[in-house]
Amino acid sequence: MKTEQKKRRWLGSGLLRGAVASLVIGAAVLTGVPVVSQQASAAVMLSTPDQIILRDGRVINGEILEETDTQIKMRISVAGIRTEMTYNKSEVLSVKRGEGAGQAQQAQDRRPDRVDARRADRGADAARVYVAEFKGHFGRDMAATPMREALEDAARQRADVLVITLDLRSYFAFIQEQRREQGQDEGHFSEMQMTDDILQLLRVDMQQIFDTPPRVVFWVKQALGGSCFLPLTSREIYFHPSGRMGGVGNLDLLFGGMDEVVRQKLISANIEIAKGIAIAGGYPPEIIEAMAMRRQVWSYRLEGGRPVFRQGWPDAGRGEILLTDDGRGENADTIEQIVRGEGNDTLTMTADLALTLGISRGTVRTLEDLLLELGVGRNFTRVDDRAERIVAGWSRDLVNAERRLRQLFREFQEIQVQGDYNERTRARGRQIRTLEEIQRLVRRFDGSINPFLGVPPVEEIQRIIERIRLEQMADRR
Incomplete structure (x- = not known):
């Protein structure tokens, strides 16, 4: 039997900050791709x-x-x-x-010609290729800060082609599963806020970071959770043979506990913004609903080699194929299917399906194969020496920051404000310095810190600091 326990929540409020107009502007930056x-x-x-x-x-x-x-x-x-x-x-x-x-x-x-790709000119004008690979958990190992640093490094290296490789699972889905297993409220983790910050970089900030924006290509090994929206900002998406993309899921279950009319308006607004991303990138907007809405059934058929989508169960007489089911009862995906990205309550595309649906341009096993598909051939220069250090450095620094935060919390709890006036003053000074260091770490790694640490928001930390200062002002010798 399958289980209903694996509900995902999608906090889409971050996306509402990006107007549809900015999606189109950003697409103009990233759609400089070979046709x-x-x-x-x-x-x-x-x-x-x-x-x-x-x-x-x-x-x-x-x-x-x-x-x-x-x-x-x-x-x-x-x-x-x-x-x-x-x-x-x-x-x-x-x-x-x-x-x-x-x-x-x-x-x-849209597809580059393989013959011309293998005949790429050789010489001094070799393409400057920058490869940035993000792997691990989206929202943790990939965040806006390392993405910006990688883009700025690519700009310094005057990259002509920017290949962004994604091998990411959803950190927020992992956290929510842990919360459910412990009987806690799932919470509203800001995965889509993180997505929005990175989309801002790719859609808009590229114009300021690069003098001449490079050709942007996504190579998908895994793009699960909020990361699945990122490739849609480019018209050049390629898959690894084992690639998967999707796993957003369950937008229709979000905003529970509020007025149903308001809830439906919020869901609709998030869907329309997400569809704008797909449309600006040249992709069918139905993909968004199939990836995000758990209770919807979607089917498709091919006409002239192009997919035609329809909401509802497939009609075999029309050659329709099921994309997603309703996720109810025995149709609900099991935990094992969810973890492996093999369920169909919401859409998770494989390499073959992404090619069929017109999302992927091709399936490539190695970077060399990808560059051949792009028409670069062997006439290129890798200029991404720092890329791996940027990405790995962020993950390493995050782990160290969490270790330091645990230490700082212990130190704060051990500070006793007692003794004479001077001792009390010194103790409060230590409290404030400890909280200010916590603030600095939270600001740098905002959204990526493990929520089980119980780190309060920066604003709450500031209120505690102000309260301690007021206590000091009111103290008397």
Whole structure:
């Protein structure tokens, strides 16, 4: 028999800070990805290139493929890599057409051509490739701080291609399971706040961090929990053969205990914001509901090789296939299925399914295979010497910080405010210094510290400090 015990909670309030407009702006940064078809790869760059001048002062040379009222699509060459970029008209100051400019044409195939990939030019213009691999628990081993540090390092190294490798499980799901086993309230852990902070980096802050934003590629080994939204900010997602992506789950069970009308509005708002992420990245928005809503049944069929989604049980006569069931009774996933990412109460995509649904561009076992798919071939230079130290250093520092916090709590509890006035004053000074050190650690690792430590919020710590200061002011010799 299956069990209902494995409910997940999704705290989506953090996502509400990001307006849909910012999603689209951020997508314009990250969607500078190759859209190379056999027809496009045979094209020759103009002898006198087209040119656009952006409002931030950048000058972009290449071939204008398509111009609409809102966007300009160009084929450019970055470090010997032919790629296509899309710019919003609002970012463009002026447009200059080169000699021999023909009619713009729209690329028809998203997948890079394997033959051209293996014929990548060799020479001084080797692509500068930066690989940042995040593994462990999302919300703990991957957080906004190490992501920002990795992006800033990639910018210093003038990376042309940024490969973000994800091998992450949900730390917050793990904590909630522990709480349930101990009979405690699951709490509202801020996994989606953590997601929102990283999405802000990828969607918006990239423009400030990089002079020229790199081509961003996600390679998914595991992207479970809140981390599954991150790849959707890029149009280039690849999977490892054992890759899995999803496991958000149970948004429809969130916000319990409040007015049902208000609860449904909050759920709807979170879903719409999450859908905006998918749409801005060029992915079907139905994927969001399938990944997040436990009580919904989703099916799909293929028409012309493209998935068509429908909410409801599959109709075999129409060739429909079940994506997710209702998670009720015997349909409820077992704990073992949840841990392995094999359940279907909510959608967790495998490499094959992600390819079928149009989320993944391909399945690659090694980094070398991925670079071939990207058209880089062997003509690249790795510039990510510090990446592993940044990521591993964060995890190591977090463990040390938790150890130090335990020590500081013990020291604070052992401080006795007694004796004469001078002794009481010194004791309160030690209390304040101890609490201020706790504050510094909580600020640096906010959201990643194990909640079982019982660390109070920074604001509460500050109130305790102020209370101690008032007690000192009221004390008399």
